[in-house]
Amino acid sequence: xxxxxxxxxxxxxxLVSTKIIANKFNLLKANSSGILIYHRxxxxxxxxxxxxxxxxxxxxxxxxxxxxLKSIVNIVPLNLVPTLTASGNANHFEKPLVALTFDxxxxxxxxxxxxxxxxxxxxxxxxLPTNFIGTDRWFWTDRxxxxxxxxxDKSRVSLNPVIKKLKALKGPFITQIENGVAxxxxxxxxxxxxxxxELEAVYDVPxxxxxxxxxxxxxxxxxxxxxxxxxxxxxxxxxxxTTLNEDEIKKxxxxxxxxxxxxxxVDGSNIPFCYPNGNYxxxxxxxxxxxGYTMAVTTKKGWNDFGADPFTLKRIxxxxxMTSTKSMFLARIAGIL
Numbered sequence: 001x002x003x004x005x006x007x008x009x010x011x012x013x014x015l016v017s018t019k020i021i022a023n024k025f026n027l028l029k030a031n032s033s034g035i036l037i038y039h040r041x042x043x044x045x046x047x048x049x050x051x052x053x054x055x056x057x058x059x060x061x062x063x064x065x066x067x068x069l070k071s072i073v074n075i076v077p078l079n080l081v082p083t084l085t086a087s088g089n090a091n092h093f094e095k096p097l098v099a100l101t102f103d104x105x106x107x108x109x110x111x112x113x114x115x116x117x118x119x120x121x122x123x124x125x126x127x128l129p130t131n132f133i134g135t136d137r138w139f140w141t142d143r144x145x146x147x148x149x150x151x152x153d154k155s156r157v158s159l160n161p162v163i164k165k166l167k168a169l170k171g172p173f174i175t176q177i178e179n180g181v182a183x184x185x186x187x188x189x190x191x192x193x194x195x196x197x198e199l200e201a202v203y204d205v206p207x208x209x210x211x212x213x214x215x216x217x218x219x220x221x222x223x224x225x226x227x228x229x230x231x232x233x234x235x236x237x238x239x240x241x242t243t244l245n246e247d248e249i250k251k252x253x254x255x256x257x258x259x260x261x262x263x264x265x266v267d268g269s270n271i272p273f274c275y276p277n278g279n280y281x282x283x284x285x286x287x288x289x290x291x292g293y294t295m296a297v298t299t300k301k302g303w304n305d306f307g308a309d310p311f312t313l314k315r316i317x318x319x320x321x322m323t324s325t326k327s328m329f330l331a332r333i334a335g336i337l
Contacts, residue, residue, distance in 0.1 A: 012331035033081045033097040033304045034073070034333060035297060035315040038062070040106045041113040050145045052177065057320045059112045065318065065329055066120055072330075073098040077230060078125040079270050082295050082310040098333075100124040101297060101315065103234060103274055105133055107212055110219040117228055126215075126223070127234035127274035127297075130259040134216040139238060140192050143207040144184065145177050147196065151203040158202050162187075162195055167202075185277065188243045217263055224265040231265050232272035233257050233293065242279040249284060253291040270294050273311075285311040302335060 040056040057065070069075055078099040100117075102109050105128040117124055132139075138146075158164065165183060169176040184192050196207045223229035233256040235241070241249050253273070260266040273288045278299025280288075288296045288311060295310040302314040316333055323329040 009325055009328060012325070012327040012336075032306075033099065033308075035078065035081065035099045035101055035304070035313060036065075036333070037299065037315045037317045038100065038102045038113070039104055040108050041116075042108050043112065050142075050149055050177070052141075052145070053174070053321050054317065054319045057318055057323065059116065061320055061324050062113060063116050064326060065323065066116060066122055068326055068329060069098055069333075070120070070122075075100065075122055077123040078232075078272060078297075079230065079294070081304070081313070082308075096303075101274070102126040104139070104238070105129060105215045105220075105234070107215055107219075110215055110223065114223055114229065118226060121228065123228050123230070125230045125232055125272060126220075127232045127272070128215070128220070128256075128260065129234045129236065129238035129276070130256045131236045132214045132238065133220065135214070136212055138209045138213045140184070140189065140196060141181050142209060142213065143196055144180060144199075146209045147199055147203065147205055147207040148177060148180065149173070150205040152205075154203075156202045156204075158198060160195070160198060163198055163202060166195075166199070185240060186243065189237060189239055217265075220263070220265050230272075231260060232274060233260060234274045235276055238276050240277045240279050241275060241284050242281060246283075246287070249287055250291070253288060253293070257291060257293065268292075272296065275299075280312070285309075 038057065040051060041059055041062045042051060042056040043059060044051070044056075066075075072095065074095050074097050076097050076099055078101060081097060081099050100122065102113065102124060105126055109126060113124075116122075131137075155167065158167070162183070166180055169179055171179075184195065187195070200207055220231065224231065233253070235252040236255040236259070237252060239248070239252050241252065244252065257271055260271060261268045271293055273293040273296040275284070275296060275298055280296070280298060285296060293311075295313060297313045297315055299317065300312070300314045301316055303316075304313050308314075316335070318332070323332050
């Protein structure tokens with residue numbers, strides 16, 4: 001069972017006061033690299049709707065993270081990490097290297113994260129699901145949560161076994177959402193869309209969320225032109241690649257990469273890739289390399305040592321409930337919490 005948030009706060013504060021975390025950082029070699037995962041930097045209010053706890057930090061928390069990082073690590077652009085560690089040049093740094101990444105291309109990256117990064121002159125990389133950028137589309141996970149939040153007690157009968165399992169979900173709302181998403185994740189996107197359409201009919205509520213979720217290309221280009229923010233591919237449709245056949249995987253890899261080039265927001269010779277949901281195989285990693293990507297990041301937790309495979313790089317997730325205090329943040333990036 002995971003520690004409660006209060007317990008994590010207490011334990012992390014104790015670890016900081018006893019120098020355990022400081023000693024942990026001292027053990028990290030200069031050629032170690034940490035890559036942090038952010039998703040949304042959100043101001044929580046009644047208008048923002050439901051956000052999964054693991055997918056956001058607040059602007060104040062994000063600014064605190066950056067200020068702490070500046071004092072203990074070297075924050076570098078993501079594309080330098082494989083080059084520095086592979087060549088041994090990271091030994092010239094007295095502190096570990098850390099790169100910041102954002103998955104999904106949420107609109108609040110521009111409104112809430114970019115101003116902080118710009119004011120403090122901090123580089124970061126944003127991975128874009130290119131077919132969603134500049135549209136009013138939302139991920140199916142958010143559509144499911146939106147529909148589930150609106151549904152009442154009355155529903156129509158369905159013979160679909162997946163619908164039956166969803167209707168049987170129990171527990172608090174967030175638990176139902178997490179379990180429902182976990183149930184649906186193994187299906188291809190086309191099948192998930194069919195299930196959501198049937199859920200709309202079963203509960204007589206829509207799954208289309210009002211408003212815009214993602215960046216538009218004008219915002220992407222403005223950040224690109226700043227020289228601080230770089231971009232990479234998160235596929236075209238944010239498809240979990242392990243649910244697709246090889247032809248479909250190749251299409252996702254190629255379409256997204258080409259769109260980034262066509263929009264003029266990447267250097268075609270140096271484009272990173274991010275596996276949606278962190279799902280990949282050795283074959284998929286090789287396909288990413290053959291498509292022309294120069295590196296790829298996963299959701300496997302940890303630091304990357306000298307000589308790490310540039311197509312299976314580990315990262316460390318940043319969540320509000322795990323990193324809202326300085327001591328919790330330090331414990332998180334040190335790999336203790």
